[in-house]
Amino acid sequence: MQQAIGAAILALYLACSALLAPVFRVMLARRAACGREDKRRWREKLGAPGARRPEGQLLWLHAASVGELASVTGLIAALAEARPHTALLVTTSTMTSARLAAERLPRRVLHQYLPLDLPGAVTRFLDHWKPDAAVWVESELWPRLIGQTAARRIPMLLVNARMSDRSARRWQRVPALAQRLLACFAQVFAQDAQTAEHLAALGLPPARLQSLGSLKENTSPLPFDAAERGRLAAAWAGRPRWLAASTHAGEEAVVLAAHRLAGAAMPGLLLILAPRHPERGASVAAMARAAGFAPAERAAGVGDAAAAEVYLADTLGEMGLWFDLAPVAFLGGSLIAVGGHNPYEPVAQGAAVLHGPHTANFSEIYARLDAAGGARKVADAEALAAALVDLLAGGGAAAAAQAQAARGAVSASADAVQAALAAAIAATLDSAGAGAARRG
Numbered sequence: 001m002q003q004a005i006g007a008a009i010l011a012l013y014l015a016c017s018a019l020l021a022p023v024f025r026v027m028l029a030r031r032a033a034c035g036r037e038d039k040r041r042w043r044e045k046l047g048a049p050g051a052r053r054p055e056g057q058l059l060w061l062h063a064a065s066v067g068e069l070a071s072v073t074g075l076i077a078a079l080a081e082a083r084p085h086t087a088l089l090v091t092t093s094t095m096t097s098a099r100l101a102a103e104r105l106p107r108r109v110l111h112q113y114l115p116l117d118l119p120g121a122v123t124r125f126l127d128h129w130k131p132d133a134a135v136w137v138e139s140e141l142w143p144r145l146i147g148q149t150a151a152r153r154i155p156m157l158l159v160n161a162r163m164s165d166r167s168a169r170r171w172q173r174v175p176a177l178a179q180r181l182l183a184c185f186a187q188v189f190a191q192d193a194q195t196a197e198h199l200a201a202l203g204l205p206p207a208r209l210q211s212l213g214s215l216k217e218n219t220s221p222l223p224f225d226a227a228e229r230g231r232l233a234a235a236w237a238g239r240p241r242w243l244a245a246s247t248h249a250g251e252e253a254v255v256l257a258a259h260r261l262a263g264a265a266m267p268g269l270l271l272i273l274a275p276r277h278p279e280r281g282a283s284v285a286a287m288a289r290a291a292g293f294a295p296a297e298r299a300a301g302v303g304d305a306a307a308a309e310v311y312l313a314d315t316l317g318e319m320g321l322w323f324d325l326a327p328v329a330f331l332g333g334s335l336i337a338v339g340g341h342n343p344y345e346p347v348a349q350g351a352a353v354l355h356g357p358h359t360a361n362f363s364e365i366y367a368r369l370d371a372a373g374g375a376r377k378v379a380d381a382e383a384l385a386a387a388l389v390d391l392l393a394g395g396g397a398a399a400a401a402q403a404q405a406a407r408g409a410v411s412a413s414a415d416a417v418q419a420a421l422a423a424a425i426a427a428t429l430d431s432a433g434a435g436a437a438r439r440g
């Protein structure tokens with residue numbers, strides 16, 4: 001019964017996305033016209049190639065956005081060096097990640113936007129690039145693209161796989177569909193034991209599953225505009241500052257209350273407030289005003305950034321800038337039952353991490369950071385304010401020491417994880433090459 005339900009859901013998805021393909025094409029063109037897609041390259045999302053396919057063997061790696069790409073830049077560089085005769089194609093989905101690819105990837109690595117999961121787009125992409133093997137990073141699984149890749153007998157690996165408790169509960173409603181998608185991967189490397197347990201429960205055979213560790217422990221600092229960093233650093237010179245990153249509804253009131261308490265002990269304290277969903281910027285700004293602050297709003301260009309007590313960072317693609325400017329970062333989604341957000345990026349940027357009690361999405365790394373003195377758990381506004389005063393007092397020496405402890409905690413196994421994944425990918429490419437030679 002479950003198999004039939006899974007097949008029916010997949011068939012319905014494929015049929016509906018095919019019928020809606022013309023609508024998606026129009027929407028994509030309109031987004032490009034208003035600057036929400038790459039105006040020069042948006043047709044790549046319809047499968048139109050933006051470059052010639054090199055001769056010989058080609059490895060395709062997909063990393064959806066900035067976080068995923070930042071976690072695999074070291075792996076890609078290692079593969080490029082170890083296999084100079086294998087062409088490397090990296091796909092991402094966002095303009096910010098495309099900029100990161102241009103800045104961070106070796107020059108010979110090709111970058112394209114991932115095609116939308118539509119019949120024509122997927123076919124054009126695979127027909128042109130003809131990858132010999134494919135590597136998917138983390139958790140973005142597109143049914144048509146995965147299915148057509150598997151149908152062409154292109155071996156696929158899923159690396160740095162992550163599945164939270166919430167995602168696992170959603171997949172458990174359609175276990176047969178999850179099993180059909182996971183069965184397309186020759187090998188799955190989970191980033192933690194929790195994910196491995198969830199994948200096994202969904203029917204992934206143990207022989208194909210390995211809990212290896214997280215590539216995000218090798219995450220490089222997020223990109224940012226150096227000139228803008230210099231401008232803001234000059235405007236805020238001499239002021240202690242902290243960041244509340246990726247906050248959700250229900251958390252900003254706590255953050256603002258903590259800022260009021262800490263500010264009483266630290267004159268001139270600045271809060272950079274970056275809500276998880278920037279479209280909430282207006283409501284968060286209203287909340288700050290109701291709390292007695294006159295916020296400067298980045299997206300709206302309102303207020304004096306130099307004088308503001310609260311700076312609302314309600315834009316996309318600039319988190320690297322805020323992590324670099326703030327010696328202390330509170331990570332949201334953790335004071336309420338969201339499950340927390342990725343701590344690897346602020347650690348890579350040198351920020352001391354604070355978090356609430358709800359960190360189930362990244363439970364292993366938060367536990368390790370807390371145990372090593374590389375992060376602190378806070379439960380309410382009073383605890384958050386006390387931690388801020390402790391870390392930022394005396395020029396921030398305590399924050400620097402905590403950030404150093406965090407870097408030591410996450411770097412312990414990073415090289416081993418990268419080496420193991422590079423070896424698995426190389427073995428897959430060698431096997432694909434041998435199979436192609438036999439078929440030839």
